[in-house]
Amino acid sequence: MMSRTLVAEGMNHQKEQLPETNPTAELLNEITRRDQVFSFLKPQYNPKVDVKNGMLLYVEGVSVSFDGFKAINDLNLYIKEGELRCIIGPNGAGKTTMMDIITGKTRPDVGDVWLGQQLNLLKMDEAEIANAGIGRKFQKPTVFEALSVWENLELAMAGEKSTWHLFRAVLSGEQKCDIERVLELIGLETQSRMLAGKLSHGQKQWLEIGMLLMQKPKLLLVDEPVAGMTHQEMDRTAELLLSLAGEHSIMVVEHDMDFVRSIASTVTVLHQGHVLAEGSMKSIQDDQRVREVYLGQ
Known part of the structure; x- marks a missing residue:
């Protein structure tokens, strides 16, 4: 009888020695630590x-x-x-x-x-x-034809896009400089007040690239940018994409081998x-x- 009592007491003593895990205490300990960022x-x-x-x-x-x-x-x-x-x-x-x-x-x-x-x-x-920071340009240009070139770039600008914000928004000097810089890059400075619907096919393609640039992307995905372009527009598009490389990573999907040779x-x-x-x-x-x-x- 005594031996059973001793065994039972020993087992109880072992249980007392086992550390209890407390999830709440562990979370509190993690939150109060200053030497690391919370895991979540x-x-x-x-x-x-x-x-x-x-x-x-x-x-x-x-x-x-x-x-x-x-x-x-x-x-x-x-x-x-x-x-x-x-x-x-x-x-x-x-x-x-x-x-x-x-x-x-x-x-x-x-x-x-x-x-x-x-x-x-x-x-x-x-x-x-x-x-x-990933922008994608599809083969067919998608611009707001009833708005001016400038307004297209303004709408594409990175930032809040709620209707109320857009209605009340006033461009800062820095934002105006961003639009002017992109207009120069895409070669549409003199067409800034022209309705986008009146642009040539090639100019619409450049405007859409400009709209992506207003988002300040890290990577541009450009799908068949010279489809339907004249030779002059193709040359200008090649110059544009080459000028963007370095500041942006660019992936161009294209079938025209002459164009690929000019930029690749x-x-x-x-x-x-x-x-x-x-x-x-x-x-x-x-x-x-x-x-x-x-x-x-």
Whole structure:
């Protein structure tokens, strides 16, 4: 009987020695610490993104299928800060789907898409991605034709967009300087008071690029910017995009090979949702696989 009592007392003594976990106390302890940021406030972090080499956009292992068709198949793409990258490929290669994924319009089945080390684009919606610094220009220009060029740029300016705010807003000197700077970049200084609907096709394309620039983007996605342009407008568009590189990263999807040659330092060729080849324009032209699937040779 005594031995049972001793055993019971020993077990009770062991229980008393065990530290009790108190979630409330642990949270309070974390909140009151001054040597670190709260865990719920810490930004996401992807150690695989090599920002030391200026990496801005990181797309790796991305795949997506539509009704059994694999539009993107294990896509790997890396864009550096200030880089101007041309993306080419035959129809159905996955170029538009790739841009849809980057901008949040389409969610991939698998893979990673990051802007820098801290922005996981797959956990953000389209508006959040746009506000984070990714601007997209579609093939067909979408400008407010009943408004002037200046008013289009003013409406596109980064900041609050509520109706009441826009109605009461008065441009600061800095904001006016931003608009004037963009007007000069896109070559529409003398058309600033002209209705956008009266611009030529090429001028509307430049205005839309200017509207994206008013958002101060880190990355510009530009889809077939010279479709339907005259040769003079194409030359001016090439000058514009080259002038933006360095301050912005730019991804240009284009079919016109003459235009690509005029701006490209690095070209990525997509085929069946995968990177077929990547390198200088000369290396791409000399690649037999590219000749077979894209150039038809």
